[in-house]
Amino acid sequence: MQYAGRSFTLFRGEKEEVNEACANHLLNAFGQRGLTFLKYGDDEAEVGEKAKERNIEFKKRQVTLYNQTNEQRKLTRLGFLSPTQKLKDYALELGIELLEPYTLKDEEKAAISKSTVENEDLRKKLVAQEVEMAEMKAMMKQLLEAKEPKEPSELRVRKDGKWVKEGT
Secondary structure (H helix, E strand, O other), rough: OEOEEEEOOOOOOOOOOOOOOHHHHHHHHHHHOOOOOOOOOOHHHHHHHHHHHHHHHHHHHHHHHHHHEEEEEEEEOOOOOOOOHHHHHHHHHHOOOOOOOOOHHHHHHHHHHHHHHHHHHHHHHHHHHHHHHHHHHHHHHHHHHOOOOOOOEEEEOOOOEEEOOOEE
C-alpha cells in the first residue's frame, strides 16, 4: 500500500495506526480485500469476521471475473488470458475451477501418461510376437521340406482324370 509517498505492507491480522486521511485512502483502495477500520471500543472479533467475509467475496469476485473475461474472449475468438499465480492460489483456496481451455486436467494427464506406458508395453510385445512368428514360419518350412518326398510320386493322372499307380 502507498500513501503520500509512504509505502508499507500489512499482513493478515496486523494493525497499523495511520492518520485519518491515509486511513480513508487505504480503506477506499483495499477495503474490499478485507482491510478494515478499528476505533477504540470496537469488538475486534466481530470486525475481523466481517473483514474475512469481505476478503472471501473479493477472492470469489476475482476468480469469477477472470472466468467471465476468458469466456467472453473465447466467444469473440480473442486470445486466452493466463491467470496470475495469486489468482490460481485464490481459486485453489476457494475450490473454484479456473477456466483454462488450453490446459489439461490432472486426471486427463494421468490417463495420457498411462496410455503412453501401455502403448510402449504393447509395442514391445508385438515385436516379440513378430520374432516368434518368423521363427515358427521357419520351423514349419523346415518340417514341410523334410516331409516332402524327393522322388517323383507314384501316382499319375490318366487322360480320363483318374489317379492311378504307375505301372497300372
